Amino acid sequence: MIDTEFDGIASCKSWQAARMAELSGPDSWLGVVGLFWLEPGQNRVGAGEDCAIRLPGGPAYLGDVQLTADGLLWQPRQGASQPLVSDRDGPPSVISFENWSFFAVDRDGRIAIRVRDRAWAQARPFAGLTYFDADPAWMIEATWEVLPAPILMAVPNVSGELKEVAVTHRAVFSVAGEPVALLPMSVSAEAAFFVFRDRTSGRETYGAGRFLKAAPAVDGRIRLDFNRAFNPPCAFTPFATCPLPPPENWLPFAVRAGELKPVSK
Known part of the structure; x- marks a missing residue:
């Protein structure tokens, strides 16, 4: 009983x-600053206006998230590519750059990239x-x-x-x-x-x-x-x-x- x-x-x-x-904490929901639904093919990541996944700061172009029938791939502007795992079956892969991080979320087959500012509390501490x-x-x-x-x-x-x-x-x-x-x-x-x-x-x-x-x-x-x-x-x-x-x-x-x-x- x-x-x-x-x-x-x-x-x-x-x-x-x-x-x-x-x-x-740094990974709080209060630090989530963007949600971008992916299109098939390359999705440009960075602070530039031409980016499908906009970061609030950092370089104009950081790399690309590729969405294909085989899955997700992160291709940084410099460095080796790596597969991305969404949150569908557990914790997702997280890509970090300075104070920013992003990861893939799967909502019934629709894939988005969620962007987080891990330094959010410096500008607006939680009330x-x-x-x-x-x-x-x-x-x-x-x-x-x-x-x-x-x-x-x-x-x-x-x-x-x-x-x-x-x-x-x-x-x-x-x-x-x-x-x-x-x-x-x-x-x-x-x-x-x-x-x-x-x-x-x-x-x-x-x-x-x-x-x-x-x-x-x-x-x-x-x-x-x-x-x-x-x-x-x-x-x-x-x-x-x-x-x-x-x-x-x-x-x-x-x-x-x-x-x-x-x-x-």
Whole structure:
């Protein structure tokens, strides 16, 4: 059985500190400064106006990213070429130059290069995060219900595209006597991942909804700790491709737990 004892304020503070460290670091989402969708063939990289992948600084021409049927290749202006691995199956290859770095992202077969300024905090230090007070009432033990048959859920993203997600389970619980269910975006051996919105969205919390990760279910039960609900990457940069909450995950009440709107927004 899941241990339902509230983890306490100290545990929440530790989780919040880890979030702060992640978002304050050089590889934070706050340092993402560009997203460029690739065309087949050569895609010029550099600070020049003729570059398909524009760097905010550095040389006018740094090299080319080549997209072919065989994959991705980085060809620097000087030096040997090397294959690029996207983030489709794990961590991507990262190309670094001075304070800049870039890497390939795969979104259902569409390939883009995401550019990061690793020195972003020198110009605009992170203002930090704010939270609702930790509340044991929002650490909910839900039933992890197997669906009679898998369903295909249409999940939109911030770019206006739809992705079909196969869903085999749902987390069922009640709030103030009102039954509700959340459908996961993904389930792995490490976590179940949810995207939801509620009556605080766009007011106290980020308008496009929030993310929630839960440890794997045990004996048909799953713990949803909304005290650890967090803002998606698109709350911090316009160059993210975040999933939005599907209508099935629009909660009809306010979840006053977890992260509030980013301070800088």
